[in-house]
Amino acid sequence: MLAVDLPYWAQSLLRVLGGTVAVLLPAGTIVYLFLFKMMSFMQSRLGPMEAGPYGSMQLFAEVGKWLQKEDLAPDGADKRIYRMAPLVVLVSTFLLVAVVPFGPDAYFTNFDAGVFYMLAVSSISTLGILMAGWSSANKYSLLGGLRAAGQLIAYELPMVLAVLGVVIQAGTMNLQQIVVKQNSDSIFGWDGLGNPYILTQFIGFAIFMIAVQAELTQTPFDMPIAESELVSGYMTEYSGFRFLIFFIAEFATAGVFSLIASVLFLGGWGVPFSWFGWDAATGSVDNWMNVAGPIIMITKMMVLSGIIMWVRFSYPRFREDQLQRFAWKVLIPVSLLNIMLTAILKVAF
C-alpha cells in the first residue's frame, strides 16, 4: 500500500481529478492522433497544420469554437430530456473508468464484481442516446435513436459472453485480480511472458473488439449516426457544447473500452511478474509500478484504439438487418461455443 495516508476529501478530490484526466486525455489523444492525423495520412492529405506545430493545438481551437456556440434546442423538443441526454452518455464513460486499474495501488475503486459493474454501466450510454433521439423532435434523430438502441442491446450480449470466457479462466470478476493473474500465471510451466488471456481467449478477444466497435457506433456499425442516411442520427439537432459532450463521450468511451480490453486480454498495467521476481501472493509488487502502470496501459490503449479507428476509416457500413443477423447468428453462437470450450478446458486442466 501507499505510504501516504490522505484525508477522505483529499482522496476524493484526487480521484475526481484523476478520473477527468483518464477520460479527457485518451479522448484528446485519440482525436488528434487518429481522427485528425492518421485518417488524413491514409487519405493522402495532411490534416490540420495551422494551429500549433503540426496542428497539435487544433483540438483547443475546436473546443473553443463549440463552447462559443449558442445552446440551441428545437421548438418541439422535450427540453429537459434533450439537455440531459449528452450528460447521461458522458456519465457512463466516467462510471466505466472508475473500475479500470492503472497500477497495483493506482485505481479509483477496486471491488469484486468489477466485470459485472463494467458491463452494467456501459449500457447507460444507450439510455442517453435513446433520450437524445426521442427528445429531439426530429424524424432522423428518432430513427437514429431507435437504431442505436437495437444495436447496442444486440451487441451487449456477445460482449458479456466474450468477457465470461475471461472470467471463467481467471476465476474472478475483480479486474485488479484479473491483471495479477495474467502476469503471475505461466504457460505450461514457462513463465517468461505471464499468461495474457489473448493467447487462450483469442476468440473472446475478437468478439469483444467487434462488440466494442458496435458499442461505440464506429464504422462498420455506425448506423445510428450514418451521416449519409440519417444526416447525423441522434446527434442531428445538437450543437455547441452539447454536441461537444457527445463527441468527447464517443472518443473517451473508445479509449476506456480499449483500456478495459487491455485489462481483460493483454495483461493490463502489469509486466510479467517473473521478470522482477515478484510474488503476487505476498503482494510484493514494487511501488514504481504505480507510475509505470498507467504508461503501459496508455500504450496498450493506443494500440487497441488505433485498430478501432483503422477499421473505422477503411470499411463501409452494414445495413441494420445485416448487423442484427451478424450479432445473433454469428457472434452469439461463437461466443457461447467459446464459453463451453473454456469451461471444459478449465475443468480438464
Added chain:
Amino acid sequence: MTDLADRQKLSYIAAQAADARLNVELETEGMTLNIGPQHPATHGTLRIIVRLDGEQVVWAEPSAGYMHRGYEKLTEVRTFPQVTALVNRIDWLGSFANEVPFILAAEKLMEIEAPPRAQWIRTILFELSRIANVGLFLGDLGVQLGAVTPVFMAFRDREHVLNLIEGATGGRFHPNFDRIGGLKDDLPAGWIAETKQVMKKLRNFCTEMEDLLFGNEIFQSRLRGIGVIPAEVAKQYGLSGANLRASGVDWDLRRDQSLPLAYDKVDWKVWTHPDGDSFARCWIRLQETRESTLIVDQLLDTMPSGPIMAKVPRIIKVPEGEAWVSTENPLGEMGYYVVSKGDLGPFRVKIRSASFNNISIVPWVLRGVYVPDVISILASLYFILGDIDR
C-alpha cells in the same frame, strides 16, 4: 372545468381505441420522411418524399425543380456559339461532354464537319470528362455507404484529369472549348505525353478501387441483389447509360451511332452486366472508366495532324431546320433537339438529359427497400442535380 373534463374523457377514449386497434391487429402508423432538399446524400437539392413503415419504404417519389435554371429558355436569347457556355453547366462534373451534342446538332444543320484532328481531340476531351465524372462517382459511392477514405483517392486522381482539361482548354470545370466547325485551340506542347502518364495513374486508381471497395464483403452485401431493375423495366422507364447496360442491355451510343467522333477508329468494348442490381451499376462504371483510359491512349497514338477548324463564316447563321443529336454522356444519353429559323440563335432547344430519366425509376425501384438501401440505390443510379433540373 367541464370542458377540460370532457376533453380528458375524449382523449382517454381515443387512447383506449388506439390500444384496442393495436391489440387487434398491431396496426402502426406510417411516417413520411423528406429526404432532401437539404440532405447529405442527394448530391444537391433533390427531394425524395418517402413514406415509411418502420424503416421500410412503402412509397417514394422524387421531387425535382429546386435548382431549375431554365437553360432551355435561356438558349433562345443567345447566339449559337454562346449556348455552349450555358449547357456546360448542366452536368457540371463532365462539362465538356455537354457541349459536344449541341455543337454536333448545329454542325448537322449547317452541313459542315469538323476536320479529323478536331474530331480526335473532341473525343479525347469527351472521354476525359467521362473519367473526371465517373471517377468521382466511384469515390462518392464509398461515402454514401459510410467508407470515408475512397472519396479522397477519387479527388486526388480526378485532380490530374482536371489539370489535363485545364491545360488543353483553359477551364477546369467549364471548358467552353467546343466551337461550331472545330475547336478553339490546338493542344499545348507536351500534353500528349502527360495525358498518357495520367491515364496510367487512373488505371491504378481503378485497380485501387477494385481492391478497396468492390472486393469488400460489406460493400458487396450492401449492394448485391439490392435495387434490381430488370431489362424490360429499365427500357420502359427510359434509363440510359451505365444504368441500362447494368441491366444487361447492350446499348451504347458511342458504338451504335455514326457521329463525327473518333470512336469507330479505336478498339474498345461495351461492358454489360446481367444482374441489374446496384452492384452491377457500380461495377459497370468502374469498368467503363478503365475502358475510357484505354480509348484515350489509343486515340493519342493515332491522332492525325492538320487543321482544327473547318471553314465557317465569321458570323454564324444556322439555316432553317430541325436536328436531333444525342451522345453517350457520362450519365447516359444526352441529346439536343435544336430548331433553327435561320437566325443567329436557336428558335427552340429541347434538352434530353440523362439523369432526369434515370431518376424517374425511383418510385418503382425504392418500393419495399429499407432506408439505408434508399441511399445506396440513389448512389448507384448516379445523378447530377444540374442534369435533372437543367
